[in-house]
Amino acid sequence: xxxxxxxSDIVRLVRNYFGSQTMPxxxxxxxxxxxxxxxxxxxxxxxxxxVLWTTPFIEYRxxxxxxxxxxxxxxxxxxxxxVPNPPTLKWNAIDGKVNRKSHMGRYEIHDNxxxxxxxxxxxxxxGLLGKxxxxxxADPIVTRWKRTANGDIAADREGKNVLQIVVVQRRDTHExxxxxGMVDIGEHISVTCKREFSEEALNSLQADPxxxxxxxxxxxxxxxxxxxIYRGYVDDPRNTDNAWMETVxxxxxxxxxxxxxxxxxxxGDDAMGVNWMDxxxxxxxxxxxxxxxxxxxxxxxxxW
Ligand code: RP5
Numbered sequence: 140x141x142x143x144x145x146x147s148d149i150v151r152l153v154r155n156y157f158g159s160q161t162m163p164x165x166x167x168x169x170x171x172x173x174x175x176x177x178x179x180x181x182x183x184x185x186x187x188x189x190v191l192w193t194t195p196f197i198e199y200r201x202x203x204x205x206x207x208x209x210x211x212x213x214x215x216x217x218x219x220x221x222v223p224n225p226p227t228l229k230w231n232a233i234d235g236k237v238n239r240k241s242h243m244g245r246y247e248i249h250d251n252x253x254x255x256x257x258x259x260x261x262x263x264x265x266g267l268l269g270k271x272x273x274x275x276x277a278d279p280i281v282t283r284w285k286r287t288a289n290g291d292i293a294a295d296r297e298g299k300n301v302l303q304i305v306v307v308q309r310r311d312t313h314e315x316x317x318x319x320g321m322v323d324i325g326e327h328i329s330v331t332c333k334r335e336f337s338e339e340a341l342n343s344l345q346a347d348p349x350x351x352x353x354x355x356x357x358x359x360x361x362x363x364x365x366x367x368i369y370r371g372y373v374d375d376p377r378n379t380d381n382a383w384m385e386t387v388x389x390x391x392x393x394x395x396x397x398x399x400x401x402x403x404x405x406x407g408d409d410a411m412g413v414n415w416m417d418x419x420x421x422x423x424x425x426x427x428x429x430x431x432x433x434x435x436x437x438x439x440x441x442x443w
Pocket of ligand 1: 277316318319320321373375386426
């Protein structure tokens with residue numbers, strides 16, 4: 140088994156560098172911290188050199204934590220598996236209406252539960268996540284060019300054009316983030332992107348029917364030509380050894396600023412704020428969203 144893990148670690152590292160993901164995946168925000176919204180559950184410390192499962196770590200005693208809110212929410216949440224006669228779930232497959240496939244390739248099953256493909260996190264159980272294994276999300280990265288008062292595209296000191304992105308302030312951690320969300324059962328990723336953007340950044344849930352129609356039309360037009368930027372693991376503070384976030388991030392660029400670029404942003408649903416933010420290396424976004432945005436800046440040869 141150790142040998143098999145060693146090979147899957149190597150395959151994962153190579154995929155991270157050369158595969159569909161064009162950037163290495165981080166694994167920092169789900170280590171050595173207090174678990175979010177847990178009221179004092181601290182992760183077992185995992186040093187950098189002990190992250191990979193193939194590295195022996197005999198002292199490893201991860202803390203078990205699944206939030207009470209998760210335990211009481213079927214069918215959004217999976218059933219408990221560490222019980223006598225646990226139900227059978229189909230790993231690495233489409234399991235009825237639930238997508239248990241990972242963008243990272245096949246994950247291992249240990250003690251009847253999936254094992255985080257990026258390595259140890261110091262917590263077992265599901266924490267705040269509903270599904271064992273991958274929990275799928277989608278992230279829209281909506282961009283426009285920053286403009287000067289006379290309408291020209293603004294440039295940085297090196298003469299590189301500056302992008303702006305739409306970010307929302309999360310109600311749970313108060314951090315600024317891409318307006319992404321969980322993929323609903325059976326939902327296509329492009330639909331998730333449109334829904335989450337409309338709800339969180341344009342407050343479509345509270346709009347009157349006429350306004351709602353306008354929002355739908357503009358979002359549909361802009362989100363028609365999205366470009367995939369990233370697909371894979373997210374360095375999300377909620378990840379555990381047995382449950383983790385994955386996403387597909389798309390860039391929707393309003394090149395001439397005439398569609399969403401002109402929209403009045405209005406925070407709604409899970410967002411307590413929404414803004415256009417200048418893209419630069421000084422951004423401090425939730426989870427690994429900075430990495431996705433850096434990739435977008437690169438793809439537009441924009442300032443970073
Ligand atoms: C992140 O969590 C994803 O990148 C996505 O932005 C977000 C989805 O979770 P919720 O915002 O629905 O909590 O890992």
